[in-house]
Amino acid sequence: METKDKHIVIGGEAGQGLVTIGQMLTKALARSGYEVLVAQHYMSRVRGGHNTYRIRTGNGEIVSPVDGIDILVALDQETVSRHKANMTESGIVILDETLDPEGLKAVRVPFKELAPRPIYQNIAGLAVVAELLGIGQEVLQKLIRNTFRRKGDEVVTQNLTVLDEACRWTEAHKSSCTPLPPAEGDSGRMVIHGNEAIALGALAAGVKCCFFYPMTPATSVAQNLITYAERMQLIVEQAEDEVAALNMGLGSVYAGAKTLVPTSGGGFALMTEAVSLAGVMESPIVIVLAQRPGPATGLPTRTEQADLNLALYAGHGEFPRAIYAPATVEDCFELTYRSFDVTERFQTPVFVLTDQYLADSYRAVHKFDLAALAPVAEPDTGNEGDRSYKRYAFTEDGVSPRKLPGFSEALVLADCHEHTEDGHITESMDVRVAMNDKRMRKEQGMRAETLAPRYFGDEGASRILVCWGSTEGPAREAAARMRRKGARVGVLSFTQVWPLAPESFMPLLENAEEVIGIEGNATAQFMKLIRQETGFKVHRTVLRYDGRPFTPRYILQNLGEEEG
Amino acid sequence: MIDIKEYGEYTTSWCPGCGNHDVLKALKQTLSELNLAPRDVAHVSGIGQAAKAPHYISLNGFNGLHGRGLPSAQAVKLANPALTVIAESGDGCNYGEGGNHFLAAIRRNVDLTLLAHDNQIYGLTKGQASPTTMEGHVTKSQPGGVYNSPFNPVAVAIGMKCSFVARAFSGNVPHLVSVMKQAIRHKGFALVDIFSPCISFNKVNTFGWYKQRCYELPADYDPTDWHGAMEKAQEFGERIPIGVLYKNPRPTLDSRYDFLQKGPLCKQPVDHGTLDTIMDGYL
Numbered sequence: 068m069e070t071k072d073k074h075i076v077i078g079g080e081a082g083q084g085l086v087t088i089g090q091m092l093t094k095a096l097a098r099s100g101y102e103v104l105v106a107q108h109y110m111s112r113v114r115g116g117h118n119t120y121r122i123r124t125g126n127g128e129i130v131s132p133v134d135g136i137d138i139l140v141a142l143d144q145e146t147v148s149r150h151k152a153n154m155t156e157s158g159i160v161i162l163d164e165t166l167d168p169e170g171l172k173a174v175r176v177p178f179k180e181l182a183p184r185p186i187y188q189n190i191a192g193l194a195v196v197a198e199l200l201g202i203g204q205e206v207l208q209k210l211i212r213n214t215f216r217r218k219g220d221e222v223v224t225q226n227l228t229v230l231d232e233a234c235r236w237t238e239a240h241k242s243s244c245t246p247l248p249p250a251e252g253d254s255g256r257m258v259i260h261g262n263e264a265i266a267l268g269a270l271a272a273g274v275k276c277c278f279f280y281p282m283t284p285a286t287s288v289a290q291n292l293i294t295y296a297e298r299m300q301l302i303v304e305q306a307e308d309e310v311a312a313l314n315m316g317l318g319s320v321y322a323g324a325k326t327l328v329p330t331s332g333g334g335f336a337l338m339t340e341a342v343s344l345a346g347v348m349e350s351p352i353v354i355v356l357a358q359r360p361g362p363a364t365g366l367p368t369r370t371e372q373a374d375l376n377l378a379l380y381a382g383h384g385e386f387p388r389a390i391y392a393p394a395t396v397e398d399c400f401e402l403t404y405r406s407f408d409v410t411e412r413f414q415t416p417v418f419v420l421t422d423q424y425l426a427d428s429y430r431a432v433h434k435f436d437l438a439a440l441a442p443v444a445e446p447d448t449g450n451e452g453d454r455s456y457k458r459y460a461f462t463e464d465g466v467s468p469r470k471l472p473g474f475s476e477a478l479v480l481a482d483c484h485e486h487t488e489d490g491h492i493t494e495s496m497d498v499r500v501a502m503n504d505k506r507m508r509k510e511q512g513m514r515a516e517t518l519a520p521r522y523f524g525d526e527g528a529s530r531i532l533v534c535w536g537s538t539e540g541p542a543r544e545a546a547a548r549m550r551r552k553g554a555r556v557g558v559l560s561f562t563q564v565w566p567l568a569p570e571s572f573m574p575l576l577e578n579a580e581e582v583i584g585i586e587g588n589a590t591a592q593f594m595k596l597i598r599q600e601t602g603f604k605v606h607r608t609v610l611r612y613d614g615r616p617f618t619p620r621y622i623l624q625n626l627g628e629e630e631g
Numbered sequence: 632m633i634d635i636k637e638y639g640e641y642t643t644s645w646c647p648g649c650g651n652h653d654v655l656k657a658l659k660q661t662l663s664e665l666n667l668a669p670r671d672v673a674h675v676s677g678i679g680q681a682a683k684a685p686h687y688i689s690l691n692g693f694n695g696l697h698g699r700g701l702p703s704a705q706a707v708k709l710a711n712p713a714l715t716v717i718a719e720s721g722d723g724c725n726y727g728e729g730g731n732h733f734l735a736a737i738r739r740n741v742d743l744t745l746l747a748h749d750n751q752i753y754g755l756t757k758g759q760a761s762p763t764t765m766e767g768h769v770t771k772s773q774p775g776g777v778y779n780s781p782f783n784p785v786a787v788a789i790g791m792k793c794s795f796v797a798r799a800f801s802g803n804v805p806h807l808v809s810v811m812k813q814a815i816r817h818k819g820f821a822l823v824d825i826f827s828p829c830i831s832f833n834k835v836n837t838f839g840w841y842k843q844r845c846y847e848l849p850a851d852y853d854p855t856d857w858h859g860a861m862e863k864a865q866e867f868g869e870r871i872p873i874g875v876l877y878k879n880p881r882p883t884l885d886s887r888y889d890f891l892q893k894g895p896l897c898k899q900p901v902d903h904g905t906l907d908t909i910m911d912g913y914l
Binding site: 255263271295301302304307322324326341344348454477482483 | 669670671673675678683685686689690691692693694695696699702703704705706707709710711713714731732734735739884888890891895896897898899900901902903905906907909910911913914
């Protein structure tokens with residue numbers, strides 16, 4: 068994981084256009100063939116406040132955000148003061164000539180001269196950074212044409228002029244920054260973030276309905292589906308509240324439509340009643356839970372991994388469920404796709420447990436190969452069936468044949484009470500026990516298909532970092548830095564956190580001298596889950612719950628290691 | 632006309648003499664007269680005595696959660712518009728626990744019929760006040776009498792220009808059947824608020840009480856006149872009008888989706904070709 072990379076941080080107030088610069092720069096870098104990894108730090112407000120858009124870019128594998136800043140694009144003075152302590156030795160700040168670089172090595176840009184109107188300052192800023200990094204102007208020109216095409220030729224031309232002038236101005240000031248080495252990667256990759264990948268995964272699986280109530284950081288899953296709703300012919304409906312959203316989801320699922328419900332912790336808390344309904348009704352539904360720090364409203368726009376217990380135990384009563392935890396943007400696509408298959412086959416809710424950092428993190432990924440995807444399970448829409456049909460028929464594996472209303476003479480009765488095989492209310496002790504057992508039997512089938520955790524590192528590593536979800540990247544990079552100093556360190560990364568299949572990882576943990584749990588919460592929820600399921604207690608933990616994503620430095624410092 | 636026996640015969644847990652028996656009888660007759668086969672109807676409910684209805688009739692059924700029948704019912708219709716969707720629950724479910732969903736359903740206007748059993752009391756939990764319980768009504772939970780002013784479902788619905796608003800009385804089955812038929816035939820969200828006396832826990836609003844007061848709207852009543860309908864909706868006391876109070880034909884949500892005209896969503900294939908083009912947009 069040797070990287071020759073740069074960490075670019077664009078900082079300023081919300082509304083200053085830092086996301087525009089950031090997104091265009093990200094695309095320009097990816098299209099030039101560099102790796103990119105974006106972390107967005109923003110405040111819960113539309114204007115003002117201090118936000119940053121952070122791009123780590125270069126050649127080689129880049130899997131984690133970092134702390135040290137190589138290029139700081141300061142749209143205001145606060146950005147300089149806040150971040151100057153994090154500048155690397157060769158770090159430079161790019162700022163307007165009227166701002167004070169506060170002693171940092173600086174490129175002071177006459178933005179007023181370069182941009183005829185403030186609206187063009189974004190492009191001027193983009194041009195300066197891109198030119199310093201050595202990105203070809205052609206890539207930027209194409210990007211500008213694509214971005215502003217809909218606004219008309221005049222806007223395109225004006226932006227191109229600003230780009231040209233800003234690039235020329237920068238050329239004269241290039242000596243202050245070493246450009247990136249020539250790009251080694253594929254320039255034809257998609258630039259998408261976690262939530263976009265989730266939406267694409269759902270579309271690939273044939274999602275037909277999405278019900279949601281807007282809540283950061285889950286909203287962009289629904290927003291992306293809305294963008295493609297007409298072309299992909301699906302219904303995305305903004306519900307009156309989260310309670311309605313999941314109950315609607317169970318209605319559409321009953322009628323046979325593959326359905327996705329995205330939300331975040333506070334919204335999910337409201338949905339737990341319907342999660343329980345999905346459990347007893349045996350409804351196949353995919354719920355995306357994008358974590359942010361709580362309790363209650365917490366830090367609405369920050370990141371955390373503290374809703375594992377919520378997803379694991381949501382809903383009263385006992386019923387099986389599966390919880391996936393994507394670590395990468397590719398995982399977001401693949402695990403969402405897989406969720407639709409698993410939920411249909413086992414007829415019980417399936418969760419995609421992500422977080423703000425991953426949800427908003429752009430990466431350059433190869434276009435997903437739709438032809439290579441195994442088909443997703445479908446309910447029975449055949450016209451065979453009669454009045455003897457039993458929605459909840461007892462079966463060996465606990466999965467009853469699922470028919471849909473309206474396709475045959477079979478009547479489908481879905482019920483929230485404990486019920487008989489044909490879906491009618493019952494208070495019979497025997498039926499209760501048999502039906503509960505039937506539902507719980509599905510867990511065995513699900514467990515047999517649990518994804519084994521991914522292992523990175525040498526065989527027989529003496530130290531193992533255990534993580535789940537988006538913490539994989541920072542853990543891998545921390546381990547790589549430890550290895551460079553001669554340590555034998557491995558990373559065990561769980562992309563499915565329930566049900567667990569201990570035989571797939573216990574030998575590894577038991578053979579290690581030290582097992583270190585790394586997760587984004589204060590109580591080591593997943594490490595406790597491992598202990599609960601296996602009796603194994605990790606030796607140490609590194610926890611983060613300040614609302615920021617893990618970085619290798621954070622992990623190493625907390626382990627008392629030198630950064631390397 | 633479909634034989635009424637097709638809709639089954641079940642033992643219920645309703646008290647003998649409960650108004651719900653008549654509502655169930657009227658529903659079966661309505662479906663039979665409308666020639667709606669059990670397989671083509673989805674019957675959705677929440678929680679409460681009325682909400683047990685899907686267990687007492689042979690139809691496709693979705694017995695969901697307290698107050699949440701309407702969200703599920705709307706989504707059933709959106710996912711498969713070929714189904715005739717009937718939501719059925721009580722006043723507590725629809726106007727209390729599910730109040731927000733009731734308002735949203737009126738606004739969203741999905742083509743379905745809500746049969747709201749209105750007995751002005753909580754029956755399943757044995758006699759607490761419901762949103763429609765009259766002011767001053769003494770119950771075990773409201774020993775000093777109800778001090779909340781009652782919710783007027785038809786006035787609220789008409790106020791929001793709901794697509795179809797009717798009131799009926801389970802003690803007048805032929806009239807109830809005629810109202811149910813109009814509601815189910817109506818394209819859009821149709822509310823039928825049905826007085827269905829609770830003989831065990833509401834000793835005020837009894838069969839006799841309603842019988843004395845309910846009168847059928849005259850033949851020349853114009854349900855498209857909003858102001859007139861609002862006025863009729865306020866009539867609740869010595870005289871209570873029953874019948875179709877208000878009609879407002881407006882586009883249903885389901886009719887706004889062209890692709891729904893092609894049939895149920897689960898039968899529509901995934902278009903990987905288009906998705907591939909969409910992904911090209913990110914390159």
